[in-house]
Amino acid sequence: xxxxxxxxxxxxxxxxxxxxxxxxxxxxxxAEASNGKEALEVVERALPDxxxxxxxxxxMNGIEVVAELKKTNKTIKTLVLSMHDSEEYVLNAISAGAxxxxxxxxxxxxxxxxxxxxxxxxxxxxxxxxxxxxxxxINNGGKQLEEKEAPEATFKLTKREKQILGLVxxxxxxxxxxxxxxxxxxxxxxxxxxxxxxxxxxxxxxxTKVASKYRLV
Amino acid sequence: xxxxxxxxxxxxxxxxxxxxxxxxxxxxxxAEASNGKEALEVVERALPDxxxxxxxxxxMNGIEVVAELKKTNKTIKTLVLSMHDSEEYVLNAISAGAxxxxxxxxxxxxxxxxxxxxxxxxxxxxxxxxxxxxxxxINNGGKQLEEKEAPEATFKLTKREKQILGLVxxxxxxxxxxxxxxxxxxxxxxxxxxxxxxxxxxxxxxxTKVASKYRLV
DNA sequence: TATAAATTAAGTATTATTACTTAGTTTTAT
DNA sequence: ATAAAACTAAGTAATAATACTTAATTTATA
Numbered sequence: 037x038x039x040x041x042x043x044x045x046x047x048x049x050x051x052x053x054x055x056x057x058x059x060x061x062x063x064x065x066x067a068e069a070s071n072g073k074e075a076l077e078v079v080e081r082a083l084p085d086x087x088x089x090x091x092x093x094x095x096m097n098g099i100e101v102v103a104e105l106k107k108t109n110k111t112i113k114t115l116v117l118s119m120h121d122s123e124e125y126v127l128n129a130i131s132a133g134a135x136x137x138x139x140x141x142x143x144x145x146x147x148x149x150x151x152x153x154x155x156x157x158x159x160x161x162x163x164x165x166x167x168x169x170x171x172x173x174i175n176n177g178g179k180q181l182e183e184k185e186a187p188e189a190t191f192k193l194t195k196r197e198k199q200i201l202g203l204v205x206x207x208x209x210x211x212x213x214x215x216x217x218x219x220x221x222x223x224x225x226x227x228x229x230x231x232x233x234x235x236x237x238x239x240x241x242x243x244t245k246v247a248s249k250y251r252l253v
Numbered sequence: 254x255x256x257x258x259x260x261x262x263x264x265x266x267x268x269x270x271x272x273x274x275x276x277x278x279x280x281x282x283x284a285e286a287s288n289g290k291e292a293l294e295v296v297e298r299a300l301p302d303x304x305x306x307x308x309x310x311x312x313m314n315g316i317e318v319v320a321e322l323k324k325t326n327k328t329i330k331t332l333v334l335s336m337h338d339s340e341e342y343v344l345n346a347i348s349a350g351a352x353x354x355x356x357x358x359x360x361x362x363x364x365x366x367x368x369x370x371x372x373x374x375x376x377x378x379x380x381x382x383x384x385x386x387x388x389x390x391i392n393n394g395g396k397q398l399e400e401k402e403a404p405e406a407t408f409k410l411t412k413r414e415k416q417i418l419g420l421v422x423x424x425x426x427x428x429x430x431x432x433x434x435x436x437x438x439x440x441x442x443x444x445x446x447x448x449x450x451x452x453x454x455x456x457x458x459x460x461t462k463v464a465s466k467y468r469l470v
Numbered sequence: 471t472a473t474a475a476a477t478t479a480a481g482t483a484t485t486a487t488t489a490c491t492t493a494g495t496t497t498t499a500t
Numbered sequence: 501a502t503a504a505a506a507c508t509a510a511g512t513a514a515t516a517a518t519a520c521t522t523a524a525t526t527t528a529t530a
Contacts, residue, residue, distance in 0.1 A: 130387060130390065136380075136383070143362070145360070146363075146380065149380070149381075150380060153380075153381075158383075158384050159383040159384040159387050159388075160380045160381075160383050161380055161383040161386070161387065162380050163353075163363065163366070163367060163370075163377045163378055163379050163380055164366075164370075164377075166353070166370075166375070166376040166377050166378040167370075167375050167376040169378070169386060169387075169390070170347060170376050170378065170386075171376075172390070173347065173386070173389070173390050174347075194475085194476060194477085195476085196476075196477065196478095197476095204458075205458060206458065207455070207456045207457075207458035207459050209456075209515090209516065209517090210516070210517075211515090211516080219477085219478065219479085220478075220479055220480085221479095222478085222479050222480065222481090223477075223478050223479055225479095225516095225517075225518085226477090226478080226479075227477085227478095228517085228518095229517085229518070229519070229520085232518090233519095238424070238518090239424045239426075239457070240424075240456070240457040240458060241421075241422060241423065241424035241457060241461065242424050244458065244461055411505085411506060411507085412506085413506075413507065413508095414506095426485090426486065426487090427486070427487075428485090428486080436507085436508070436509085437508075437509055437510085438509095439508085439509045439510065439511090440507075440508050440509055442486090442487075442488085442509095443507090443508080443509075444507085444508095445487085445488095446487085446488065446489070446490085449488090450489090455488090
């Protein structure tokens, strides 16, 4: 029996994955969490075999959760579920010690295979992110994976601003962001304006550079 | 249309994969080979987009074929098909410059996904061999790997467009670009519009990703 | 419970980009 | 030499972002 904790801020996604897992023999979802901090607490109490964790969550992101968990409890396996195949996410997840990485577009079959392999002590990184992993291997032998640390930022983004920054870096317009977060377009504009001012950038190009430098997402 | 050469010493395996591929739209098996040396000769003549190659073959094994091919003709992509997930095979295939690695137990869906990703210049290494790759990344990095090269682009930017792309990626506005190049703002706008259309991107975020993928600057 | 911080969102104005079309001029290759 | 491609730049219209200000709520915290 594989005991699982699910951490994702979207209830619908959580429920979907839960129902998918509960249909399988030998898998049991013993607890859930809707943000990063909660995920850590829940895992401490429930002690699952595997934590399935989304990257983008309030309070603490999924990669931070994995990194923290691997410091304190190495026996609990972690499967990172993400919508994004960005190089930064993938390499940071590996650095943090994730045992697996799947995209949300993965099939049920792949998901189950990954879960079983990870529960048995293996690793599973979906083939869709091969380019990122192989290129990283080729360029630097994966060596500085463990050591690199972001410089400390002098600015401080609010939770909402970080969230909006993420969406901006996905290439979304203010209108799309507003729809995603269910706020007015004007609100999205204000947040975007404020965060760009805080980061002292005047266009998206500079924004991507600063965000990557300080690992803001 | 993806043109494929199949190399495997077992006729049955070859026929099976061939029929599977020919069922797909946009894929065509243009030639076959039953050993490593033959594979090289056939590839030279047929010039496929992708060579699908088994590791264990008479005369010359699949990894040697890949290594040799990458020395002489870098545009032809290679997908290694293997029954084996041994560390040696996997890491040697990567060193040799293979663009993908699948186990013979892979599903048709995964096989097709891998083939398409590879044909488009990406890489695809099945999740089943993640442990090997990740462990190699994290621990040694001691293996000497090939130089990374950009995937071949399907679009073709003009000199001026490349120049303007560079300035766009410096975060310059059309007005600034126009001043830099001493042309009208409208001209800068047109070049920017055209190049973004060629690259099939709709915003600066996507542009930075595509530019980085194809090393356009 | 004050009070500060964060979130929301309106107004106003300017500037920039997108998404075309048309068309003259220059460069390059056959 | 001539056709093709590239470069130039105008027009038009819509959409998006920048650069603020003001201000009502909601939330956190001292």
